[in-house]
Amino acid sequence: MAQHYSQPNGAVGVLMITLAIAGKPNCGKSTFFRAATLAQAEIANYPFTTIDANHGVAYVRTACPCREMQVPCENCRDGVRFIPVGLIDVAGLVPEAHLGRGLGNQFLDNLRQADAVIQVVDASGSTDAEGNPIDIGSRDPIKDIEFLQYEMSMWMYGILSRNWAKLLRQAQARDFSLAAAIAEVFAGLGITYEHVRDATGAVGIELRTAGEEDLIRFCRELMAISKPMLIVGNKADLAPEGCLERLAKHDVIFASAAGELALRMAAEGKFVRYLPGDRNFIENPGANLSAAQRAGLAKVAEFMQKFDGTGVQKALDAAVFTLLDRIVVFPVEDEHKLTDGKGRVLPDAFLMKRGSTSRDLAYQVHTDIGEGFLYAIDAKTGMRIKDTQELKNGDIIKIVSVRK
Ligand SMILES: Nc1nc2c(ncn2[C@@H]2O[C@H](COP(=O)(O)OP(=O)(O)OP(=O)(O)O)[C@@H](O)[C@H]2O)c(=O)[nH]1
Numbered sequence: 001m002a003q004h005y006s007q008p009n010g011a012v013g014v015l016m017i018t019l020a021i022a023g024k025p026n027c028g029k030s031t032f033f034r035a036a037t038l039a040q041a042e043i044a045n046y047p048f049t050t051i052d053a054n055h056g057v058a059y060v061r062t063a064c065p066c067r068e069m070q071v072p073c074e075n076c077r078d079g080v081r082f083i084p085v086g087l088i089d090v091a092g093l094v095p096e097a098h099l100g101r102g103l104g105n106q107f108l109d110n111l112r113q114a115d116a117v118i119q120v121v122d123a124s125g126s127t128d129a130e131g132n133p134i135d136i137g138s139r140d141p142i143k144d145i146e147f148l149q150y151e152m153s154m155w156m157y158g159i160l161s162r163n164w165a166k167l168l169r170q171a172q173a174r175d176f177s178l179a180a181a182i183a184e185v186f187a188g189l190g191i192t193y194e195h196v197r198d199a200t201g202a203v204g205i206e207l208r209t210a211g212e213e214d215l216i217r218f219c220r221e222l223m224a225i226s227k228p229m230l231i232v233g234n235k236a237d238l239a240p241e242g243c244l245e246r247l248a249k250h251d252v253i254f255a256s257a258a259g260e261l262a263l264r265m266a267a268e269g270k271f272v273r274y275l276p277g278d279r280n281f282i283e284n285p286g287a288n289l290s291a292a293q294r295a296g297l298a299k300v301a302e303f304m305q306k307f308d309g310t311g312v313q314k315a316l317d318a319a320v321f322t323l324l325d326r327i328v329v330f331p332v333e334d335e336h337k338l339t340d341g342k343g344r345v346l347p348d349a350f351l352m353k354r355g356s357t358s359r360d361l362a363y364q365v366h367t368d369i370g371e372g373f374l375y376a377i378d379a380k381t382g383m384r385i386k387d388t389q390e391l392k393n394g395d396i397i398k399i400v401s402v403r404k
Contacts, residue, residue: 026122080277111227126139
């Protein structure tokens with residue numbers, strides 16, 4: 001679930017989106033995690049980047065409105081703004097994890113905390129179901145996709161089936177809503193009555209009379225609705241064309257997490273100029289790279305040209321902006337200078353669900369606003385906007401309340 005975190009200016013109470021990285025062992029999850037959470041100081045002027053070994057802070061990338069508005073800004077790099085999201089590196093999942101094999105339940109429990117899942121598969125087909133190295137191209141990477149989805153839905157089914165007899169007994173009573181009771185069983189996963197209703201409709205079953213197979217299909221649908229999943233075809237730098245073609249039929253983002261990690265480290269060491277998500281990089285003049293380092297970076301450059309970047313930032317952005325359907329809104333206190341109370345220009349960037357209104361923003365900015373919200377001003381136009389008006393991506397908004 002989204003977690004609270006504190007912003008650099010000390011404002012607490014903003015919900016941070018959390019993504020989980022999942023997949024079988026050896027597919028490159030940790031490399032993806034390390035690359036995604038390794039941020040240069042200029043990008044990540046946040047209090048922390050790594051919370052513990054498996055919990056970190058990554059960033060999604062968006063345009064900073066400072067350029068368009070022609071204000072001096074210290075919160076972006078060259079007009080590129082990085083907004084923090086939580087990232088969890090969950091331990092490798094092996095077949096039959098839902099039965100508690102390996103780190104199964106602990107792993108799956110970790111997924112609870114996530115709003116969406118980035119599923120990393122080995123696009124190169126060079127690891128078997130358990131992550132053991134095999135010849136490149138000898139495992140069909142599509143199997144990796146199916147496996148995780150199967151394990152996740154079977155885990156949900158396991159929870160449902162443990163509660164099923166009790167639920168059916170309760171369902172004998174008049175006015176008992178089985179859908180509401182199922183939602184309650186899965187409340188910890190953020191599942192709502194609407195999710196249950198939609199999943200039931202989508203698989204076309206009658207819950208009260210559903211058999212095991214129906215319930216498994218139902219759990220699969222419920223998982224897909226409540227934990228949206230993005231597939232990353234990692235190790236694409238090693239992948240034979242056949243594997244790439246098969247994966248390309250699915251909605252897959254190809255990546256080289258190892259390439260991104262090398263680049264971020266090179267950028268941190270000031271050897272290259274690279275912002276996460278850039279489609280290329282520039283070697284800094286005077287960078288004292290060894291021949292091996294230079295050859296390694298040349299390979300990454302080749303990959304980036306073919307795949308339009310390393311894929312890591314693209315995956316983070318797609319998870320947040322496409323899968324979770326977020327927009328970025330910049331709240332300010334002074335709609336002319338675009339500053340907060342301390343004179344900082346465009347200090348915050350909030351990831352709001354598309355369709356959010358200025359009233360929703362007011363509650364995120366001031367959690368204690370109560371009935372105090374009066375109206376909002378669109379700083380780009382200087383116009384007052386209605387509390388029911390939908391916010392747009394890139395909006396800069398001043399909230400006016402009686403709180404002050
Ligand atoms: N060529 C290539 N190798 C990669 C890439 N990403 C990771 N690797 C390598 O693949 C191996 C496994 O990577 P990890 O990141 O440890 O994989 P993992 O999924 O976290 O593994 P577990 O911790 O066992 O679950 C390492 O040797 C990495 O260097 C990539 O994009 N390209």
